[in-house]
Amino acid sequence: MRLLTLSAVGLLAAALGACSGEKAPEPVAAASPTTADITPADLAYRVKELADDKYEGRGPGTPSGEAAADWIAAEMKRIGLAPGNPDGTYFQTVKMVAQTVDPTRSSLSISGPGGKTFDLKYGPETVYATKDQKDTTVSFADSDLVFVGYGVVAPEAKWNDYAGVDVKGKTVVMFVNDPGFITNDDTLFNGKAMTYYGRWTYKFEEAARQGAAAALLIHEDKPAAYGWNVVEGSWSGEQADLVRADAGASRAKLEGWIQLKNATELFKAAGLDIDKMRAAANKPGFKAVAMKGLKAKATITQSITPKDSRNVVGTIKGTDAPDEHLLLMAHWDHLGKGVSDDPKADVINNGAVDNATGVSAILDIAEKMAAGPKPKRSVTFLAVTLEESGLLGSDYFSENPLIPLKNIVGGINIDALQPSGPAKDIIVIGFGASQMEDMLNAVLTEKGRTISPDAHPENGYFYRSDHISLAKKGVPMLYIDSGEDLVAGGKDAGEAIAKEYTEHAYHSPADEFSDKWNLDGMAQDVNVDYEVINRFANSADWPNWYEKNEFKAIRDASRAAK
Numbered sequence: 001m002r003l004l005t006l007s008a009v010g011l012l013a014a015a016l017g018a019c020s021g022e023k024a025p026e027p028v029a030a031a032s033p034t035t036a037d038i039t040p041a042d043l044a045y046r047v048k049e050l051a052d053d054k055y056e057g058r059g060p061g062t063p064s065g066e067a068a069a070d071w072i073a074a075e076m077k078r079i080g081l082a083p084g085n086p087d088g089t090y091f092q093t094v095k096m097v098a099q100t101v102d103p104t105r106s107s108l109s110i111s112g113p114g115g116k117t118f119d120l121k122y123g124p125e126t127v128y129a130t131k132d133q134k135d136t137t138v139s140f141a142d143s144d145l146v147f148v149g150y151g152v153v154a155p156e157a158k159w160n161d162y163a164g165v166d167v168k169g170k171t172v173v174m175f176v177n178d179p180g181f182i183t184n185d186d187t188l189f190n191g192k193a194m195t196y197y198g199r200w201t202y203k204f205e206e207a208a209r210q211g212a213a214a215a216l217l218i219h220e221d222k223p224a225a226y227g228w229n230v231v232e233g234s235w236s237g238e239q240a241d242l243v244r245a246d247a248g249a250s251r252a253k254l255e256g257w258i259q260l261k262n263a264t265e266l267f268k269a270a271g272l273d274i275d276k277m278r279a280a281a282n283k284p285g286f287k288a289v290a291m292k293g294l295k296a297k298a299t300i301t302q303s304i305t306p307k308d309s310r311n312v313v314g315t316i317k318g319t320d321a322p323d324e325h326l327l328l329m330a331h332w333d334h335l336g337k338g339v340s341d342d343p344k345a346d347v348i349n350n351g352a353v354d355n356a357t358g359v360s361a362i363l364d365i366a367e368k369m370a371a372g373p374k375p376k377r378s379v380t381f382l383a384v385t386l387e388e389s390g391l392l393g394s395d396y397f398s399e400n401p402l403i404p405l406k407n408i409v410g411g412i413n414i415d416a417l418q419p420s421g422p423a424k425d426i427i428v429i430g431f432g433a434s435q436m437e438d439m440l441n442a443v444l445t446e447k448g449r450t451i452s453p454d455a456h457p458e459n460g461y462f463y464r465s466d467h468i469s470l471a472k473k474g475v476p477m478l479y480i481d482s483g484e485d486l487v488a489g490g491k492d493a494g495e496a497i498a499k500e501y502t503e504h505a506y507h508s509p510a511d512e513f514s515d516k517w518n519l520d521g522m523a524q525d526v527n528v529d530y531e532v533i534n535r536f537a538n539s540a541d542w543p544n545w546y547e548k549n550e551f552k553a554i555r556d557a558s559r560a561a562k
Contacts, residue, residue, distance in 0.1 A: 034079075036371035038364045038527045040519035046075070046360035050332070051352035051513040058351055059336025060240050060385045060393075061098050061307030069310050072332055072383050075363050076314035080370035084313030084380055085402055092311040094385055094396045095243040097133045097304060103236075105301035108254070110145065112269040113293040120262060126216075127235035128256025130300050131248035138253050139299040143171045143213045145270070145291035149281030150175050151203040151215070157189060158284070165288040168211035171254075171296040173263065174203060177223035179282045181458050188282070194460030198223075201390050204255045214254035214296055218263040225459035230507045231257050233349075237339050240389040242396060243306070254298050270294050309333070311393050312383040313402060316369050318537065320376035325403050326537045327380050327411030327475070328365055328529070329394070330358030331387030331466055335507060352513040353501060358414035359383050361526045368530060375537035377409065384466055387415075394466035398473050406558045409536055410436050410476040410543045412529050413467035419517035420497040422524055423483025425452040430462030433551075434476040435543035436532070443531045452483060474554035476543045478532070482525060 034042040049071065056064035073090035083090045103122040110118040120126040130138045149161040151174035161174070178198040180188035189195045196202055200217055207215035221227050235257065241248075258266075267274040270291035280286055312332065318324065334351025350356075366381045380403060384393035398405070426444060428437060431453035441451055454461060462468065467477035484494030505511040536543070542559065545552035 034364070034367060036368055038368055038523055038530060040523045042364050042367075043357070043360050043519050043522055043526065044515075044517070046363055047352055047356045048513045050356035050359055051350040053348055053350070057336040057349040058332060058334040059238065060309035060333045060389070061096055061305075062336060065333065065336060066309065068332060069312050069383070069385070072312045072359060072363070073314075076312070076366065076381065079363070079367040080316075081314030081366055081381060082317060084315045084382070090312055090314055092313060092397065092400070092402060094309045094311060094393055096240050096307050096309050096386065096392070097243055098238050098240050098307050099129065099133070099305075100238045100303045101129055101236075102301045102303070106299055108256070108296070108298045110266055111295050111297065112266075116269065118262070118266060118269070120258060123232055123236060124259075125262050126256055126258045127232055128254050128298070128300065129235060129239050130253055130302065131241060131244070131251035131255065132253065133241070133244055133304060134247040134249075136304060137299065137301050140213050140253050141295075141297040143169060143296040145171045145173055145266070145294040145296060146288050147267075147272070147277055147281075147291055148172045148174050148288045149286045150177070150179055150197070151206055152178070152197045153206055154189070154197055161281070161286060161288060162206075162210050163287065167207075167288075169213045171214040171216060172207050172210070172212045173216045173218065173266070173291065175223065175278065175281065176200060176203070176217050176219065177458070177460070181223055182278065183282050185282075188284075190457070193457030194463065196463050198460050199463050204252065207255075208251045212252045214298065215252045215256070217257045218260055219257045220260050223458075225456070226502065226506065228259060233338060233507050234335065234388070238336060240307075240309075240386055240392065242386075242392050254300060266291065266294060309385040309393070311385055311397055313380060314366065315378055315380045316366070316374060318376050318378040319374050322378050323407055324377040325380045325408050326375075326377060326533050327382060327408050327470070328362045328414070328533060329382040329384060329411060329466055330362050330414045331355050331385070331393065332359050332383040333385045333388055333393070335388055338509065346509040349507065349509055350512045352511050353418065354416040354506065354511055355387070355414075356513070357417040357419075357522065361414045361417060361522075361529065364526055365530045365533065369534065375534060377537045379533060379537050387466055391466050391469055394469035398469040405470070405473045405475055406561060408470070408475045409541075410434070410478070411467065411470060412436075412478045412480060412533060413465055414480065414529065415465045416481070417522050417525065418482040418497060418501065419519055419522055420482060420484075420486060420494055421518040422487045422521040423449075423494060424485045424487060425450045425483035426525060426528060427452050427454055427481040427483055429454045429465075429479040429481055432546060433462075433549055434478070434545045436476050436478040439532050439535055439543070440478060440480070440528070443528055443535070447528070449483075449528075452485065454481075455484075471551050472554075474551055474558045476545055476555065480525070480529060482521065486521075
């Protein structure tokens with residue numbers, strides 16, 4: 001807006017000068033707020049902008065949130081990217097539905113033997129929602145409770161928690177994560193490393209396939225990898241979903257979480273010991289157990305609002321092989337505004353680390369590449385929406401790609417970089433997955449740095465960010481995170497910073513930008529991302545997944561079709 005104003009002033013001055021016979025002075029161009037280098041100052045400028053209160057936490061489909069998408073598109077244009085949509089725009093429209101549960105008119109209760117009733121309080125004891133996109137009131141009653149272990153059906157692992165049980169119309173109760181996490185048994189799935197079966201998204205999908213009326217996940221801090229505050233903050237308030245062809249009719253009527261202490265009481269009321277049930281669920285051949293005498297009743301009253309959100313995409317066209325693309329991606333959305341009974345409370349989830357840092361990183365890389373020399377292959381920069389709602393924006397892109405997926409050489413996803421200062425290492429989430437790591441290792445070796453595998457594979461981070469939407473289509477993806485072996489303070493200091501963020505700022509209004517941040521390390525890491533992408537963009541290499549990786553066969557088939 002300021003640049004348009006300056007231009008208008010310049011034109012007016014020129015016109016007045018022509019009328020008076022005097023030569024009008026040349027208008028002075030506004031100084032660029034960023035440079036063609038990747039610097040801490042440039043990153044700070046962009047993170048601070050995207051984390052500003054005016055965007056109200058970047059909620060997808062909200063005026064304030066979509067204004068952030070507009071700003072990202074304007075940045076792409078300003079720094080010289082071409083529109084990434086063949087329609088000539090920087091946007092890919094993502095049709096969505098915003099749904100908000102009204103806690104004052106919604107309820108979930110469990111009746112037990114002897115007339116005892118457990119009225120679960122929304123917020124402190126349970127959170128829930130529905131995928132029903134048609135009805136403002138969804139209800140059910142007299143739904144028998146069934147404990148289904150981890151709620152997993154994995155034929156390749158010869159595992160079926162639903163074997164021999166009919167849960168149609170019933171309420172299934174299950175643990176989060178995988179059996180191998182608690183047992184630390186490498187023979188169970190991937191041991192402590194979470195698989196896709198451990199994700200809450202999968203468990204709700206499987207419960208729907210089994211015909212359950214409701215699905216309840218038992219929350220525990222370690223298996224979930226976050227506290228109840230994260231669950232409550234993420235699930236309360238407006239929730240978003242892609243428009244579903246069946247308006248959500250194929251999903252369970254209620255999907256939600258309950259606290260461990262409340263689950264323990266329910267098991268006890270059914271004459272079951274929750275610890276013994278967990279032990280049984282951790283063993284192959286587990287059979288679902290009816291929670292005798294317990295029946296669920298629920299009413300969900302919600303608002304339903306169709307909305308549009310947008311992925312933002314810009315491209316640098318390659319000089320030699322423009323149809324071959326490298327991909328850099330980050331999600332621009334966050335949780336928007338929360339709710340509070342205190343009118344003075346800060347309810348804006350600014351999402352400075354998560355993920356204003358990632359968007360700032362890809363824009364910094366884009367600006368450097370756009371300044372030249374131009375790469376031989378094209379490089380596409382993708383800021384996706386609806387990540388916080390279940391990776392929906394990236395999933396939409398993978399199902400409706402603006403670039404043929406077989407033409408994407410590989411990519412890097414950047415999500416939540418820590419302002420923790422320079423580190424000796426860089427963390428690769430899902431280490432040992434693809435040949436993209438070979439190039440990363442070469443770049444780091446030149447800089448005297450190393451790769452560190454994700455220290456907590458049990459948290460399932462590889463399945464919790466947007467790269468997985470492309471990986472499932474076969475595209476080799478790197479998910480790179482900030483190193484924790486800090487130059488100043490070593491691993492102890494790095495781990496302490498990460499822990500502090502997870503426990504006190506993640507998915508909360510405390511995730512705000514600070515002028516005191518040390519962004520030197522972040523700038524170093526983003527420069528590494530640039531080097532990896534730039535080298536692939538100027539080579540003829542087609543990286544693949546490593547042997548035995550779950551996505552290699554998909555990539556091989558895609559390349560063969562090419």
